[in-house]
Amino acid sequence: MLATSNMANPRARANQKPIPDWAEALRVRRVQLGLSQEDLAARTDDLVSQRTVSALETGATPLDKMAIARVVSLANALDWSIRQMQDATGIDLGAAIPTEWVQAGSGKQTLTSVADVMRVPVIGMASAGAPVNDEEDERIIGWEYPTADEYRPHMLVLQVDGESMNNGDAKGMQHGDRLYIDPRELELHEGRIYVVHVHGNGIVVKRARKLGSDWWLFSDNKDFAPTKPDQATIIGRVFFHQPRGMRL
Numbered sequence: 657m658l659a660t661s662n663m664a665n666p667r668a669r670a671n672q673k674p675i676p677d678w679a680e681a682l683r684v685r686r687v688q689l690g691l692s693q694e695d696l697a698a699r700t701d702d703l704v705s706q707r708t709v710s711a712l713e714t715g716a717t718p719l720d721k722m723a724i725a726r727v728v729s730l731a732n733a734l735d736w737s738i739r740q741m742q743d744a745t746g747i748d749l750g751a752a753i754p755t756e757w758v759q760a761g762s763g764k765q766t767l768t769s770v771a772d773v774m775r776v777p778v779i780g781m782a783s784a785g786a787p788v789n790d791e792e793d794e795r796i797i798g799w800e801y802p803t804a805d806e807y808r809p810h811m812l813v814l815q816v817d818g819e820s821m822n823n824g825d826a827k828g829m830q831h832g833d834r835l836y837i838d839p840r841e842l843e844l845h846e847g848r849i850y851v852v853h854v855h856g857n858g859i860v861v862k863r864a865r866k867l868g869s870d871w872w873l874f875s876d877n878k879d880f881a882p883t884k885p886d887q888a889t890i891i892g893r894v895f896f897h898q899p900r901g902m903r904l
Contacts, residue, residue, distance in 0.1 A: 678745035699733035836896035855887040
């Protein structure tokens with residue numbers, strides 16, 4: 657006896673959900689580039705799996721529910737910018753869009769948009785060790801919008817807790833400031849600032865100094881003594897400091 661296929665089963669066909677336009681746009685782009693789903697996944701360095709690619713192309717996984725790092729990686733793999741992916745799919749991915757505004761005593765004017773603006777979740781220092789893969793993650797305390805030039809794949813944005821890195825200068829790191837972290841930079845270099853998980857003492861932001869053959873962690877605030885942890889894990893290097901309350 658032959659098994660009944662969906663082709664011979666009108667009810668099964670009727671229960672199939674239509675593929676959303678945005679999902680079809682992703683599939684068409686992949687095919688235009690001559691890539692299989694496996695090829696596309698490989699181009700994301702497996703940040704997006706073949707199974708996820710398949711789920712995206714059927715609409716089973718919503719594009720706007722994916723973590724921004726995965727979305728950016730997928731866009732790059734499709735030779736798109738975030739803005740181009742947003743335009744092609746019609747899904748709001750946080751890329752800047754020109755808007756109209758009215759200034760007192762004038763007519764409408766058009767704001768010039770930034771070519772690509774990424775949206776990255778901000779998490780507190782205590783949560784820095786674990787990646788955020790869901791925009792509904794309870795650890796998210798806000799959002800940061802780095803430009804394409806400021807963005808790095810897999811980057812983290814952490815909010816400073818405390819004053820240990822405040823050197824008293826107006827540009828020093830203060831409580832509530834935001835830091836852009838590159839988790840791929842795990843090798844210590846003299847004078848650079850890192851986010852470090854000191855075992856038994858939590859997650860800290862410190863400046864690395866090598867004294868003799870040992871690495872020490874220094875605070876920019878001289879009221880805090882340097883430490884030489886017995887065990888520590890480097891989470892990443894701080895490559896950008898975004899002060900709070902200074903954007904005009």
